Amino acid sequence: xxxxxxxxxxxxxxxxxxxxxxxxxxxxxxxxxxxxxxxxxxxxxxxxxxxxxxxxxxxxxxxxxxxxxxxxxxxxxxxxxxxxxxxxxxxxxxxxxxxxxxxxxxxxxxxxxxxxxxxxxxxxxxxxxxxxxxxxxxxxxxxxxxxx
Amino acid sequence: xxxxxxxxxxxxxxxxxxxxxxxxxxxxxxxxxxxxxxxxxxxxxxxxxxxxxxxxxxxxxxxxxxxxxxxxxxxxxxxxxxxxxxxxxxxxxxxxxxxxxxxxxxxxxxxxxxxxxxxxxxxxxxxxxxxxxxxxxxxxxxxxxxxx
DNA sequence: TATTGTTATACTCTATAACTATA
DNA sequence: TATAGTTATAGAGTATAACAATA
Numbered sequence: 001x002x003x004x005x006x007x008x009x010x011x012x013x014x015x016x017x018x019x020x021x022x023x024x025x026x027x028x029x030x031x032x033x034x035x036x037x038x039x040x041x042x043x044x045x046x047x048x049x050x051x052x053x054x055x056x057x058x059x060x061x062x063x064x065x066x067x068x069x070x071x072x073x074x075x076x077x078x079x080x081x082x083x084x085x086x087x088x089x090x091x092x093x094x095x096x097x098x099x100x101x102x103x104x105x106x107x108x109x110x111x112x113x114x115x116x117x118x119x120x121x122x123x124x125x126x127x128x129x130x131x132x133x134x135x136x137x138x139x140x141x142x143x144x145x146x147x148x
Numbered sequence: 149x150x151x152x153x154x155x156x157x158x159x160x161x162x163x164x165x166x167x168x169x170x171x172x173x174x175x176x177x178x179x180x181x182x183x184x185x186x187x188x189x190x191x192x193x194x195x196x197x198x199x200x201x202x203x204x205x206x207x208x209x210x211x212x213x214x215x216x217x218x219x220x221x222x223x224x225x226x227x228x229x230x231x232x233x234x235x236x237x238x239x240x241x242x243x244x245x246x247x248x249x250x251x252x253x254x255x256x257x258x259x260x261x262x263x264x265x266x267x268x269x270x271x272x273x274x275x276x277x278x279x280x281x282x283x284x285x286x287x288x289x290x291x292x293x294x295x296x
Numbered sequence: 297t298a299t300t301g302t303t304a305t306a307c308t309c310t311a312t313a314a315c316t317a318t319a
Numbered sequence: 320t321a322t323a324g325t326t327a328t329a330g331a332g333t334a335t336a337a338c339a340a341t342a
Contacts, residue, residue, distance in 0.1 A: 006211075006214075007204075007207055007208075007211040007215070009200065009204055009207075009211070009215045010200075010203040010204050011200070011203075011215070012199055012200075012202070012203045013199070013264075013267070013271075014196060014199055014200070016284070016285070016288045017267075017271065018177055018271065018274045018275070018278070018284060018287065018288070019174065019177040019178055019181055019192065019274070020192070020196065021287075021288050021291050021292065021295070022170065022173060022174040022177055022291060023174050023178070023192070024217065024291075024295045025170060025291035025292070025294040025295050026167065026170040026171050026174045027217075028294050028295050029166055029167040029170055029294055030167055030171070033167055043308090044167065044168070044171070045309090048162055048168065051160055051161070051162055052157065052158075052159070052160075052162070054160070055158040055159075055160045056155075056157055056158050059155055059157075060155070060323075060324095061323075061324065062322085062323060062324075063154075063155040063157070066154075067155070067157045067159070069172065069175075070310090071310075071311070071312090072323075072324070072325085073310095073311080073312080073313095073324085073325075073326080073327095074309075074310065074311080075324090076324070076325060076326085096318080096319070096322095096323085097317075097318060097319085098317065098318045098319070098322065098323045098324070099318095099322090099323060099324080100323075100324070116161075119161070119165075123161075123165065123166065126166045126167070126294065127166070129293050129294055129296075130166070130290060130293050130294065131293060135290060135293075136164070136166060137164070138286065138290065139166065139169075139287070139290045139291070140164045140166070140169050142278060142283060142286065142287045142290070143169050143170060143172075143173035143287070144169065144173070145277050145278050145279060145283075146173040146176050146177055146274065146277055146278065147169070147172045147173050147176050148277075191331090193332090208300080208301095209300075209301065210299085210300060210301075218333090219333075219334070219335090220300075220301070220302085221301085221302075221303080221304095221333095221334080221335080221336095222332075222333065222334080223301090224301070224302060224303085244299095244300085244341075244342070245300095245340075245341055245342085246299065246300045246301070246340065246341045246342065247299090247300060247301080247341095248300080248301065297342100298341100298342080299340100299341080299342070300339100300340085300341080300342095301338105301339090301340090301341105302337100302338080302339085302340100303336105303337085303338075303339105304335100304336090304337085304338100305334100305335085305336085305337105306333100306334085306335085307332100307333080307334080307335105308331100308332080308333080308334100309330100309331080309332075309333100310329100310330080310331075310332100311328100311329085311330080311331095312327100312328085312329085312330105313326100313327090313328090314325100314326085314327085314328105315324105315325080315326075315327095316323100316324085316325080316326100317322100317323085317324090317325105318321100318322080318323080318324100319320100319321080319322075319323100
């Protein structure tokens with residue numbers, strides 16, 4: 001049979017456990033992000049990499065990786081993917097032949113502009129859910145204390 | 149050579165992107181959680197499962213899984229692990245032979261009590277970082293809006 | 297027919313070690 | 320010796336399909 005649809009659950013301290021609630025919220029936000037960028041096939045990490053390169057052209061691979069908390073070994077495949085889509089270009093430094101400096105291609109610049117429009121629509125949805133820009137600012141202020 | 153230690157990075161909108169900041173903060177909290185429970189070898193999912201079973205003995209596997217947003221296929225291995233450590237017990241329901249009802253073992257009850265002490269120390273650190281219980285309440289209130 | 301638990305499998309993300317080429 | 324990028328690999332976490340037992 002199964003008369004009840006959902007069991008009534010006592011979540012105990014989980015209801016306001018910082019880690020648990022943060023995790024569930026982050027997954028919900030990334031879910032919306034994923035749906036927003038499904039057509040472009042852009043993952044959160046790709047977005048952040050394109051954004052950083054756009055605003056910091058010429059950085060070393062390892063600098064971008066470190067800025068985003070990505071290990072340089074795992075960063076290689078991300079750049080490979082973006083380079084394969086002709087969005088990002090690796091240029092060997094003249095002064096230090098070990099380093100790869102990263103730049104957006106012309107297509108990458110164009111892609112970044114469109115990407116930001118899609119992102120803004122996503123972010124605006126999140127801000128609306130939060131209850132406005134002030135609530136967003138308050139949230140950022142609070143979560144930053146956990147990261148610092 | 150290498151005169152600069154860290155490149156100065158323009159993070160653009162990433163500085164207050166809800167998803168990005170939430171993700172970084174969640175990782176920081178889980179990092180502290182992991183260090184707190186390194187000795188017990190308890191992952192966040194294990195913690196939440198033990199907690200739910202403690203406060204809702206006799207729930208079906210699928211009910212606990214759904215309550216925690218874990219797919220029932222992936223939940224099997226989690227319960228296997230906890231059962232293998234003699235913390236959780238599966239009991240076949242008398243009324244519906246398909247379902248496995250979940251209970252803590254006596255050792256599991258004892259483990260849960262100790263677990264909560266470790267967790268409270270962890271959570272208190274997070275609350276302190278946030279600036280007190282009121283700030284924590286405000287954070288929970290805000291992130292819940294993203295999940296609902 | 298539908299549900300519960302299970303197995304198998306694949307894909308992403310992350311972590312570590314070791315290699316190469318350069319400095 | 321040390322650093323930047325790379326390769327290989329292994330471990331989590333997560334998603335989907337299909338199966339057996341039972342309803």
